[in-house]
Amino acid sequence: MWSYTFRRVLATIPTLLAVxxxxxxxxxxxxxxxxxxxxxxxxxxxxNLQAKYHLDLPxxxxxxxxxxxxxxxxxxxxxxxxxxxxxxxVGKALPVSAAxxxxxxxxxxxxxxALGIVAALRQNSLIDYFVxxxxxxxxxxxxxxxxxxxxxxxxxxxxxxxxxxxxxxSLRYMVLPIALLVFINISTIGRVMRGSMIEVLGSNFIRxxxxxxxxxxxxxxRHALKPALMPVVSVIGPLAISSITAAVVTETVFGLPGxxxxxxxxxxxxxxxxxxxxxVLVTVITVVLNLLVDLAYALLDPKIRY
Amino acid sequence: MMQSKQKAMxxxxxxxxxxxxxxxxxxxxDARVRFFRNKAAVLSLIVLALITLACIFGPMVLPHTxxxxxxxxxGIAPTLANTHWFGTDALGRDLLVRCLIGGRIxxxxxxxxxxxxxALGIVWGASAGFIGGKVDSLMMRIVDMMYAVPxxxxxxLMVTLLGRDFYLVVLTITVFSWMDMARVVRGQTLAIKSxxxxxxxxxxxxxxxxxxxxxxxxxxxxxxxxxxxxxxxGVILTESVLSFLGLGVQEPMTSWGVLIQDGxxxxxxxxxxxxxxxxxxxxxxxxxxxxxxxxxxxxDPKDR
Numbered sequence: 341m342w343s344y345t346f347r348r349v350l351a352t353i354p355t356l357l358a359v360x361x362x363x364x365x366x367x368x369x370x371x372x373x374x375x376x377x378x379x380x381x382x383x384x385x386x387x388n389l390q391a392k393y394h395l396d397l398p399x400x401x402x403x404x405x406x407x408x409x410x411x412x413x414x415x416x417x418x419x420x421x422x423x424x425x426x427x428x429x430v431g432k433a434l435p436v437s438a439a440x441x442x443x444x445x446x447x448x449x450x451x452x453x454a455l456g457i458v459a460a461l462r463q464n465s466l467i468d469y470f471v472x473x474x475x476x477x478x479x480x481x482x483x484x485x486x487x488x489x490x491x492x493x494x495x496x497x498x499x500x501x502x503x504x505x506x507x508x509x510s511l512r513y514m515v516l517p518i519a520l521l522v523f524i525n526i527s528t529i530g531r532v533m534r535g536s537m538i539e540v541l542g543s544n545f546i547r548x549x550x551x552x553x554x555x556x557x558x559x560x561x562r563h564a565l566k567p568a569l570m571p572v573v574s575v576i577g578p579l580a581i582s583s584i585t586a587a588v589v590t591e592t593v594f595g596l597p598g599x600x601x602x603x604x605x606x607x608x609x610x611x612x613x614x615x616x617x618x619x620v621l622v623t624v625i626t627v628v629l630n631l632l633v634d635l636a637y638a639l640l641d642p643k644i645r646y
Numbered sequence: 647m648m649q650s651k652q653k654a655m656x657x658x659x660x661x662x663x664x665x666x667x668x669x670x671x672x673x674x675x676d677a678r679v680r681f682f683r684n685k686a687a688v689l690s691l692i693v694l695a696l697i698t699l700a701c702i703f704g705p706m707v708l709p710h711t712x713x714x715x716x717x718x719x720x721g722i723a724p725t726l727a728n729t730h731w732f733g734t735d736a737l738g739r740d741l742l743v744r745c746l747i748g749g750r751i752x753x754x755x756x757x758x759x760x761x762x763x764x765a766l767g768i769v770w771g772a773s774a775g776f777i778g779g780k781v782d783s784l785m786m787r788i789v790d791m792m793y794a795v796p797x798x799x800x801x802x803l804m805v806t807l808l809g810r811d812f813y814l815v816v817l818t819i820t821v822f823s824w825m826d827m828a829r830v831v832r833g834q835t836l837a838i839k840s841x842x843x844x845x846x847x848x849x850x851x852x853x854x855x856x857x858x859x860x861x862x863x864x865x866x867x868x869x870x871x872x873x874x875x876x877x878x879x880g881v882i883l884t885e886s887v888l889s890f891l892g893l894g895v896q897e898p899m900t901s902w903g904v905l906i907q908d909g910x911x912x913x914x915x916x917x918x919x920x921x922x923x924x925x926x927x928x929x930x931x932x933x934x935x936x937x938x939x940x941x942x943x944x945x946d947p948k949d950r
Contacts, residue, residue: 352794354787354791355790355791355794355795358791359791359795359800362800363800363803366803366804366807366808367807369807369808476932476935481928481931482883482886482887482927482928482931484886484887484890484903484906484907484910485906485924485927485928487910488906488909488910488913488920488924489924491910491913492913492914492917492920496913496914578793581796581797588798588799588802588887588891589887589890589891592890592891593910603799603802604802604891604892604893606806607802607803607805607806607891607893608892608893610806612806612807615802615803615806616803618799619796619799619800619802619803622796622799623795623796623799626794626795626796627794630794
């Protein structure tokens with residue numbers, strides 16, 4: 341297990357380096373530098389500024405400086421938010437995204453697994469059809485269609501909840517965004533759980549458990565649940581990525597001051613360094629999440645030995 | 647003894663000749679029959695064809711254009727009276743024509759990015775599968791890496807840096823849509839390469855190009871068709887997300903994502919501006935998914 345962990349951790353390095361390098365080069369392909377603003381600075385000042393930020397060095401040396409500052413945990417500076425370092429901006433935005441995204445994943449895991457189990461136990465029942473329908477809806481109604489529809493119904497029509505905005509982690513403002521993400525996630529989790537539960541329930545050891553007279557409850561919870569959860573664990577990685585994607589949309593729809601909003605605003609303002617820093621940060625988060633999921637998978641499934 | 651054996655063989659030969667006289671049923675013919683038996687898939691195909699035709703020809707026939715303001719009818723609800731059947735937006739532009747023009751862009755991006763990513767995926771996957779060894783594992787590592795990347799964010803970065811040109815949007819989407827195809831094609835190529843009939847063809851001296859085109863390509867086609875239909879909705883969705891975030895085509899040109907975003911801004915006062923493009927996009931995605939399912943069922947040889 342330790343050597344597997346070690347190798348798996350090492351394997352993330354090329355991915356991270358590749359993403360950072362490609363993004364960095366893309367950034368340097370674009371014309372214009374950080375100091376070509378409306379106000380011209382004199383040549384001497386420009387030279388000093390460039391020397392301070394190492395912009396006078398060849399590209400590969402600048403790149404090495406960039407990697408070095410990344411390793412020290414410094415994401416760089418924003419072009420537009422003058423008095424803010426990138427780390428300050430991220431420090432304010434990340435908790436918002438984490439609260440929404442993390443809350444949504446935890447809730448949707450519980451609901452999705454429960455729905456999947458019930459659907460598998462009562463095939464062709466109403467709940468089963470509901471789970472299948474959810475899968476269909478999730479495929480055809482993307483988050484940026486469902487989000488506004490939720491707002492239309494619950495904020496404008498019924499006036500139960502605010503249509504958007506953020507008030508220091510007040511629950512009222514978190515309900516709709518989390519509900520939207522949960523809705524999208526349980527369509528995947530429910531379908532996967534249903535499929536794997538049906539498969540596990542058809543296997544020999546379940547028949548043995550039935551034959552020795554165990555109640556269905558015990559069979560499902562003690563014997564079938566753990567192996568049936570394995571495929572669910574394996575979709576958490578892709579789900580985390582799609583949650584980040586969906587977060588960009590949810591935060592735009594509901595006007596939340598999270599990472600997604602920051603990146604979209606940065607893109608709209610052509611704030612290159614901000615977008616680059618955020619992409620690097622989110623890539624690190626996703627790669628680490630994927631790594632954890634892989635390790636959890638190896639830990640949970642005794643059949644996997646690398 | 648000898649003679650009776652010979653007789654039996656001749657009889658068997660005759661029988662097999664008689665069998666051969668029965669018309670052969672190709673995989674494709676079977677698939678077509680099965681696909682058209684699937685009512686949901688056929689209905690989806692018809693609806694999708696209608697939407698496509700409407701997007702192509704609608705703007706030519708309708709009396710309004712997508713960018714001109716109708717000063718007498720600004721922000722009006724859907725009405726039969728003055729041919730603004732879907733109503734107009736806040737600037738008085740006819741919503742029906744805008745939806746159809748937006749559909750042109752969305753479907754065109756969908757088609758182009760699908761073609762490009764399918765081509766890239768096939769070439770990548772087939773090369774990896776054929777060449778094998780170190781090259782194969784390197785190529786597949788790159789695919790794995792692409793999967794681990796939060797693609798939407800990189801797409802946002804690319805669009806931010808390179809501009810919002812139509813073809814750049816297509817390119818950006820293509821870059822993140824080819825990996826499924828590459829994986830599947832590689833797997834299938836590996837499987838077919840070691841099949842007995844390929845070995846047999848080698849043994850009787852069929853040339854390599856002929857083996858590729860006679861035996862390997864036809865067997866790849868089924869899975870390519872299936873995964874192409876899976877790619878289409880994904881690609882259309884990505885384009886819509888980018889446009890929704892304000893990173894797709896620019897005003898006054900439009901696409902379904904742009905229209906949905908416009909509509910989301912004014913949905914308390916004029917919900918139809920949101921509902922029409924959202925409905926069109928959802929129906930298109932729904933149909934594309936159903937056609938994909940139908941084709942998978944029709945072409946999956948395991949399902950005979």
